[in-house]
Amino acid sequence: MKKLILVFLFLIASAFASDIKVQVLGSGGPELNDNRASSAYIIWVDNKSKILVDFGGGAALRFEEVKAKIEDLDIILLTHLHIDHTADLPALLKASFFSNRFKDIEIYGPDKGLFVPDTKTFINRLFENKKGAWEYMGDFLDGNAQFKLQTTVIPFSKEIKTIYDKNNIKIKAISVNHGPIPATAYKVSIDGKSITFSGDMSGKYSTLEKLAVNSNILIAHNAVPKGAQGVAKNLHMTPDIIGYIAKEAKVKNLVLSHRMLRTLGKEDITKKEIRKYYEGKINFAEDKSIYLVQ
Template sequence: MISTKKLFIGAALAVMAVMLFEWNHSGNRHANTSGLTAQAIAAESPPQVSPVKARARDFYAPNSEDLGPNEMRLIACGTGMPTARPKQAASCWLLELGNGDKFIFDIGTGSAERIAALQIPYNFLDKLFLSHLHTDHFGDLDALFVGGALMGRQKPLRVWGPSGDTPERGTKYALDHLYKALTWDLDGRKGITDPRGYVPFEVTEFDYKGVNQIVYEENGVTIRSIPAIHALDGPVSFILEWNGFKFVFGGDTYPNKWYAEYAKNADLAIHESFISVPTLIEKFKFTPQGALSVGTQVHTSPEAFGKMMSIVKPRMAVAYHFFNDFDTAPDITQRIRSTYDGPLSLATDYMVWNITKETVRVRMAAVDEDVWPPQPSEKPQVPDPKLRIPPSQVILDGKYDMKEVDQPTYDKINEEYGLSEKQD
């Protein structure tokens, strides 16, 4: 039988050993802890909160944070369905890099409003990459083009997109005809606003069948394309690499061998995870046959999304292309988790990811619904009134004479800015 004295000595030695270990490792105390232990240590000395100084916040406020030289920021500007709704616009993603470059991937219906809410000068938003030509992926291109030029984009809008299996199904054909469709709009702005942003799109159309082909290479940024499987021939996915980071945007696609190979070990990988078949039947009123076809063949089911992510193993997997609601998110999550147990974000509009070598931070942006366009990055050009196309005399004859009420405004502006403008 062990004596009480021996037990006491043994316990004392154990306590001393623990104390010595803690003392030797105190310099790395926080670095060598994680989870609940780290939280407990942090609770020992909570940060001092000032009643007057800014406090830490867990949301992103546009135009309020610097982007580090070795950092990427992704903002979801559209995550929903072809039928846009107030909560979710159609597909659109803004990727900002620490070198100053900004790239828009898709510009689906309703997404231009989200881009405007981010308060980024439009001169910085001149690079757009289209995954394919469904309207829920390029339906707000006209709004970005015209609205951006009106509010400060003083250069051409550059657009990269895939060819089709016929010329009529390619990006260049679509954008050439979109520009023609805007003839009345653009002619009506001649001689009234800065004209530099209204020039035709600069379109780079590339072969949709190319595998890991370079479609963009500037300023240390390389963007490649791979084929995607969706609807017809033509859709693609994009892989962006910069400064040791890899970002993958799948667009719309069925799981495929190209994504499985070239998206591996991405820092952030976006792939569609469509509404589940039962939800398509219940909420979209699809027939069972239609729900099975659309939900598992034309698009990617949540279970198949999870399987793909278990193959590519990204630092962060991002699921999108579904209505993200209180009653659909649990169903989507459960289905994804049946095949994937890694890091996961169920995307919704204004979700933000900050990616560094150490962390991937996920939060929401808080935007101002009353936002005005940001200040242009360059001084606007004075329009040439000689370029203006006036209405016909038949229409002009219908004008009321309002010179008397408008003249005080002319007088004030002319005096304030040293001008001599006159009314028509």
């Protein structure tokens, strides 16, 4: 009898659960000639484009192509402030002028480092009145536009922090190592399902495996191949490190993105290295690839 009740409750919960998908808008890195947009992801909740993670070059066009709507966005998460993760933000915000959006957008990103400002200063430098690169868009900061940008800086921490908990969406963050550039990984949980985004990272802090534990999907950046050394290895995970983290975190589905020319065409080798540790699903992302979170 108890089993029947549990099954009945599960069916009821499933019927009312949100439909959650993650879509890769940009699966490439900072290079040209790879026929890919730079890093960008969108989380769809009940067919609404609710959350963006990064928004690099080419992402604005992909956003349009997948029929996402600026009006539906609640949150933008920036893993770090490199050009290939942020370049199309001004284009997105300019386009919003021609939309019916009136609700503020919350932006989250890492603290300052040796070569980059903190995320709030970064946004101000883009749009601030009389100071910003696009100062004519300063009304997005001073409250005179149809909506306002609300930017939150995430301090460096090797411990998991909850940064957002509203409307059945919970977002946790932790710092990851991307050489000298402050970087943050995110875990977005909705209705008990979760997607973790590694961003660019080397694995040196051993923090991603803590954050990503039991994730339905881990989107990991496959920017360097087996045997990478020097600067490349200091900035990015080699395939064996990706496999180790996916295994330790017990993720259900591993999606490899941020695919660069030095890794394209080496999928078999990459997969073999990952398989030394991880036995679950492996997908190599393309622009506009979409994954059901289940």
